[in-house]
Amino acid sequence: MTATNSLTPRLGYPHLGFGVGLRATHYPYILEHEPAVDWFEIISENYMDSQGRPRYVLEQIAERYPVVMHGVSLSIGSTDPLNLEYLARLKRLAAWTQAVWISDHICWTGVNGVNGHDLLPLPYNDESLNHVIARVRQVQDYLERPLVLENPSSYVTFRESTMTEWDFATSLCEATGCGLLLDVNNVFVSCFNHDLDPLEFIRSLPHDRIVQFHLAGHTHCGTHIIDTHDNFVIDQVWELFRLAHELTGGVSTLLEWDANIPDFKTVHAEVLKARDFMHATPMNRPQVTESLKIEPQRRRAVPQPASFITAEAE
Numbered sequence: 001m002t003a004t005n006s007l008t009p010r011l012g013y014p015h016l017g018f019g020v021g022l023r024a025t026h027y028p029y030i031l032e033h034e035p036a037v038d039w040f041e042i043i044s045e046n047y048m049d050s051q052g053r054p055r056y057v058l059e060q061i062a063e064r065y066p067v068v069m070h071g072v073s074l075s076i077g078s079t080d081p082l083n084l085e086y087l088a089r090l091k092r093l094a095a096w097t098q099a100v101w102i103s104d105h106i107c108w109t110g111v112n113g114v115n116g117h118d119l120l121p122l123p124y125n126d127e128s129l130n131h132v133i134a135r136v137r138q139v140q141d142y143l144e145r146p147l148v149l150e151n152p153s154s155y156v157t158f159r160e161s162t163m164t165e166w167d168f169a170t171s172l173c174e175a176t177g178c179g180l181l182l183d184v185n186n187v188f189v190s191c192f193n194h195d196l197d198p199l200e201f202i203r204s205l206p207h208d209r210i211v212q213f214h215l216a217g218h219t220h221c222g223t224h225i226i227d228t229h230d231n232f233v234i235d236q237v238w239e240l241f242r243l244a245h246e247l248t249g250g251v252s253t254l255l256e257w258d259a260n261i262p263d264f265k266t267v268h269a270e271v272l273k274a275r276d277f278m279h280a281t282p283m284n285r286p287q288v289t290e291s292l293k294i295e296p297q298r299r300r301a302v303p304q305p306a307s308f309i310t311a312e313a314e
């Protein structure tokens, strides 16, 4: 029996149901209507320093709904020392919101004290794995709870990688006891960009360590996909979700929508579509094995997507 199998599934964290990422544009609707959404995920950094309206709104929401904290600046893969001041603020916010769990990403976001505000991928090898293992242990000791880490979407790979992303994540879980946030859309995006098999990715993960799913839309640029969170979830990602649901037995599921954000009802309705895919049977769903294969014409170098991002930012 492996260490993974001997641990409590999902680290003992509850199945919260179907949640939505809390965004400021929805504050008035949520406060007025108290929609029947199961839970909210907040971006930790949006509330760590605020004492104004965001904090006032969050206080009311945290009284009525379960809240999970999702960070973007832990920078667990960086060679910088861990930012203990950041961790202190993270821990204080978790206590204040009664956060059910705290998540971030398997990535690095800066070096030499500079936060690049981007979720940058790591090379996957023994050296980076041991580096991240040591830091996850340090963070978990400080936060006094298991950390949950998400697979990022990525646009580059490293010559120095000697293992797959899913083997890296599995070894990280086994060594540290941390959990995984499986972003199903990120799997699709990264696998398209790097000519990998999304089915193999999802099948190879330690399913009892997956605490949460993310779902989101993306932007297909023909030769590559950008993880823009600006649209509905595409059918192929729903099919990957169905597979992930089957393999995990179902975990807390959350929709991220960060640009061109529609009204709250539309966002909530999108995550509730997950129920249809959970209950899909082989008779009424498309065959995922064939539909998710990457077409041969896509197997070519991925251009640098920065120009696309810059154009949007401008």
Ligand SMILES: [Fe+2]
Binding pocket: 150, 183, 186, 214, 256
């Ligand atoms: Fe995500």
